[in-house]
Amino acid sequence: MSQPVPVFVTGIGVVCAGANDVGELRRQLAHPVGRFQIPTVFPVKHPSGELPAAQVVLPAGTDKPDLPRTHHLAFLAARQAVAGGPPPDAIVVGTTTGGIATTEAALEAGIVSPEAYRHHGLDTVALHLADAFAVRGPVLTVSTACSSATVALSIATKLLRAGLAKRVLAGGADCLSRLTFHGFRQLQLVAPEGCMPMDANRTGMTVGEGAGFLVLELGSDERPALAVLSGTGLSCDAHHATRPHPEGTGAALAMRRALADAGLEPAAIGYVNLHGTGTPDNDAAEARAVRQVFAEAQPPLSSTKGLTGHALAAAGGIEAVISILALRDGLLPANIGLTTLDETLDLSPLRVPMTAHVSAVLSNSFGFGGNNACVVFEKAPSPIPPAHGVERGRSPAGDAGVPALRIAAAACLTARGGLDETWAALLAGESPVGLVPDTAFAKAAPAAFVRRLRRLPRLMLALAQTVQSANGRTVPPGAIVAGTAWGPLAETQDFLRKLFESGDQFSSPMDFVGSVHNAPAGQIALLLGCQAPNLTCSAGQRSFGQALLCGSLEIASGADSALVVAAEAFEPKLSPLFEPALAASRLLSDGGAAFLLVPDDNAPGARLRWLGEAADGLVLLDRIIENTPYDAVMLAAPAGQEAKLEPIRSRLARTVSPERIVPYPDRLGQHASIAAAATAIAARAVAAGVLPLAAPPVSLARRRLLLVEIGPRSTVFEVFA
Amino acid sequence: MTAQTDPLVAELTRKLVDALGLDLDPETVDPAAPLVGAGLGIDSIDMLELVVLIEKDYGVKIDNRAAGVEAFASLGALAAFIRQRRPASPA
Structure with a gap:
């Protein structure tokens, strides 16, 4: 050092x-x-x-x-x-x-x-x-x-x-x-x-x-x-x-x-x-x-x-x-x-x-x-x-910032199941929108390990286990970073329901322990025996982007790898109250994705790089799209707020043709961690040279995709091969 | 006495398996076996879950270490602990 x-x-x-x-x-x-x-x-x-x-x-x-x-x-x-x-x-x-x-x-x-x-x-x-x-x-x-x-x-x-x-x-x-x-x-x-x-x-x-x-x-x-x-x-x-x-x-x-x-x-x-x-x-x-x-x-x-x-x-x-x-x-x-x-x-x-x-x-x-x-x-x-060092503050898209990372393994969970099933559905023109079926994450960990765990920790354990075992990796990751907008909602809901029903006398200690946002990441550390830094980011639709940033910062600080996972678990009572996007969308959905990220090396495969988060998405985009040509842009805004995309679309249209600007939440699912699933699809797309999310699918000659999320703040990251 | 012959033990066994998400048949739990360290995989959070359950369902508090040791020695001991201390039952 x-x-x-x-x-x-x-x-x-x-x-x-x-x-x-x-x-x-x-x-x-x-x-x-x-x-x-x-x-x-x-x-x-x-x-x-x-x-x-x-x-x-x-x-x-x-x-x-x-x-x-x-x-x-x-x-x-x-x-x-x-x-x-x-x-x-x-x-x-x-x-x-x-x-x-x-x-x-x-x-x-x-x-x-x-x-x-x-x-x-x-x-x-x-x-x-x-x-x-x-x-x-x-x-x-x-x-x-x-x-x-x-x-x-x-x-x-x-x-x-x-x-x-x-x-x-x-x-x-x-x-x-x-x-x-x-x-x-x-x-x-x-x-x-x-x-x-x-x-x-x-x-x-x-x-x-x-x-x-x-x-x-x-x-x-x-x-x-x-x-x-x-x-x-x-x-x-x-x-x-x-x-x-x-x-x-x-x-x-x-x-x-x-x-x-x-x-x-x-x-x-x-x-x-x-x-x-x-x-x-x-x-x-x-x-x-x-x-x-x-x-x-x-x-x-x-x-x-x-x-x-x-x-x-x-x-x-x-x-x-x-x-x-x-x-x-x-x-x-x-x-x-x-x-x-x-x-x-x-x-x-x-x-x-x-x-x-x-x-x-x-x-x-x-x-x-x-x-x-x-x-x-x-x-x-x-x-x-x-x-001292003030000149170190460089533009997000300049030569500083966080480095591009190689995706050593990726996993996602959608209504169709894992990444292979989701990719196949998209290629066949079928929709992966919906709630993740229980069978898709049932075998994440031994029954005794997960007996007290509800939907979110089980989803996250399944995602983490998939990327950790993908390359036959036997050492734990150098950091675990989770992203979740809403945390373990079933646990929160049950704790408060039992508390209210008993006049604030009784509730479940187990639900309280499970209700903290970082409980799932703690379970991943337990399952993998990982004493490395363990972080949980929670920032609405930006949760995955922030988890990716924090994972990238850990690698920039010397970690040999980072397991980045983001997911949401639908809860019938609280999800519609907390997430207006769900109420506005036609189909309920949940799930997420995980990535095992390593420093860039010469090995083949897709790369993922966090480019920036800012109050003004246009300022961020101006710095990025003028320097780098992208095959296509994957775009997300919460349901009901699609109007926010228009200025972004017209700015992008200067360098990217309209059929290559692809809004994805209505095609992948409306939940706060959908950007993680979109990134897993993007990684598969740059490797395959085709983006099936676009209708009709577009070829990716440069093998380079930009992902843009618009909300209270905007986040931008890129996937390339 | 076995779980089958003591209705309170049978009831506690069902509640234990249900509340803690244990993957086993309540009929197979030995009422004389220690609750902790007998292969059920029960830990401190489980014990606290049981403490709340027993106070809520039977009106019996387990609020110190000595009471916990006595009550959680086995399911049979838990049934005896509850019988000794439960308020006059309305049933």
Whole structure:
């Protein structure tokens, strides 16, 4: 690896229990006051729900009743981070809740208008920020449960290093919701007395909410740097859906990867902000991991969740801000909530705040699915190098960006079955539109492995297993990246239905565990025994495009391969409410596709390259189509929004004849991950030299196809052979 | 006593197989065999699913480790645990 490229933190913002800005958080860390409260943001309907939560208290009159709480919390923290600086040109948000709190109320009230659910998608949080700050470039959403915000920082860093952005707003946001509050309660992970991380008498976590955001850039003349983000590390336990590996091996791997990315030895770290949720299992596993990495030379360390609670996807963002305050002000916070140290942990958390000069800090975030993410911050040089690397921000279609990748294997699932069956149907002029038949994915994994899994994880496992076994590959992929707009809907629906039916007393722990967006990717890691970075992107119709981008960034960062999979699973009640495209289309459909991608080499086969995501599809296309001749363009817009295609069509018509501009969702199926299936068809088409999706089929003399998706933002990628 | 002769054990066995998606015939489950580590492949999430099911269907809480060890020793032990603690049945 070459010398790590430093990324500067030029803005920070935070909202969490006890603090509505960075100054308040700093005062709380120095002199913690107050603890947790029974939540008031939703009704607690049964005595079993009278458990403390870490709720944000907004000043009177500053809440936004028309906006889901996660969106508003995200905005409040992001606004602080961008204040006084130029606007960011890209956003990466980690979130698990999106608009769920609003959805819960609407579902319980029996509202059936899709309008009431327009903010449900996780992506709508990032789109809200993009609107607020006029962001033109990529707007990404990642959902890896409680490590989401730290994973977002990792992706943002890779975007900057790849020259795909100059200034990225990155972090995480989540709000208290009945789904998460009762879900963790049913898992018996919520502490009745409030969390006591690292305590001998700890019994669990305190579910919280909030948001934490950073502005990251390669250099700036506009604002002084607060810190340097010098490394990130991702890993997956591949051990269990919810429990950490008891030896903390995945956590230790993520810490070591972050240190290696930063080019630092463990001894350079002056403070560790622990994940430290207060559950017996997490704290024990994390303590083992810390001891493995730091051996006898433990730096000062603490969990700050005794103050903030566990803000889930926001936790890594809030704790990044705390870590930066430790560097900037020398304030190392106490392990709040700790009374009687658990001596078996063999850790020495700070009992009181400590003042010390430190030059590097490490922050840990771990989540369901065994998703681990760590980040290293270092003290900023003063003055920072002038405009360091700003020229690295190059146009998406220029010579920078992410490299073309070879498709080592592809799979798809449609109403016709797999890729061979779908291709044959298209050649025969038959439609593959519809729901995937159960028989097409029944044999993905042993019955005992999938017994608790519903439709989405089974679809994704089948797709992943197909591409992994295609070349007789025996080693796990170098990264697993999933894309899904809606996540596991059957699990979400059943969890909420049982909760509502019992007056918020009972629901299924199994459904809660299965309902998180990254559960399917975690199952793939389990099945393949893969400890590599494990990401789940969730951005409506752009979910596959973002999964492809993140897979490409992992390969650009050294991974030898990436398994990229995107899929949707139709759910009769929720799918029509969440996805207006489904209601507008004649035939219900679901399914998706998977690709095993490797760095480009001389081997034969199709190539896949992510070219860009932007607010304005025309600007993106202008840069691309003038440089490269394409045989045909595959075009997608959500059903009912085909009018948005017209300006794109007329622009494309300058270089591509009309019969070679092929809208595909009505011919392949209207679901949010249909772009993945279209890409699998495109890969087969460039190899065969014919595109049967066009009517009549067109020949592909140049063997080069452009795929364009139009929606709230536009995504462009290409397939060629 | 076998599953066939104790109706509560038979009922619990059916619920267990159904709730956990176990691929086996309820008739073949030995009521005296340990629930965990006896080849059923049951893990911590399954146990929590059973905890909720038993509180919901029988009004019996299993909310600490000792109670869990006692209740989940076997299906027979679970039936005995429920009989000892269930509120006066309206049936």
